[in-house]
Amino acid sequence: MAEMARDTYGDKTLIELNTEIELLQNDLALLRDEYAKHNARITGQITRLRHIINDRQQAINFIRRDREQRYFSVHPGSLRGQLESLRFALGLQAIRWSKTVPAHCDWQFDAGFEVDKKEPIKALEAFLAGLPLLPQIHERDRSATITATEIIKCD
Structure with missing residues (x-):
């Protein structure tokens, strides 16, 4: 200033x-x-x-x-309840149960796991592993039949 x-x-x-x-x-x-x-x-x-x-x-x-696309996720719960989804994922037209498996029998998975869908027969075998069930693939109509490997009694 x-x-x-x-x-x-x-x-x-x-x-x-x-x-x-x-x-x-x-x-x-x-x-x-x-x-x-x-x-x-x-x-x-x-x-x-x-x-x-x-x-x-x-x-x-x-x-x-x-x-x-490669794996099918199996969640804890009913085998029969998830079998239809697996059938669809494997591209099978139908899954039939043999008469040796009672219609009211079901098995429960207590833990989730994954099944490789690359080969349908191996996928079904992995899905049914540890159970007295055996899958058989029929190529002519793209279906499968599940039979019992032992006598099954369900209450």
Whole structure:
């Protein structure tokens, strides 16, 4: 303020203020350039990460689809209740029960597991593993018959 009072016409003060404005504008231009560099770098990193995420998501989706197409998931519960879904997944037209298996008999799975659907006979054998049941595939009509390997008594 003392300088302003001594500057009779205010020319010196105006020059100093204009100089300060130029310096601030130069600083602003430098900051703008620096911001643009950082913005471009960060935008590039974000784009690269999005591509990585997209590629990985596509791979995960492919694996899930492949797994769903290859395996049949057996859940805890009724064998007979899940047999129709397995039949459909294996592309079989029908599953018949032999007379050696009582119609009212059912078995319960206490844990889930997966069955490879690649070969229907092996899939049915894996599904029935540990049970006194034996599957037989009939290629002519794409069906299966399940027979008992021992005498079954159900209460």
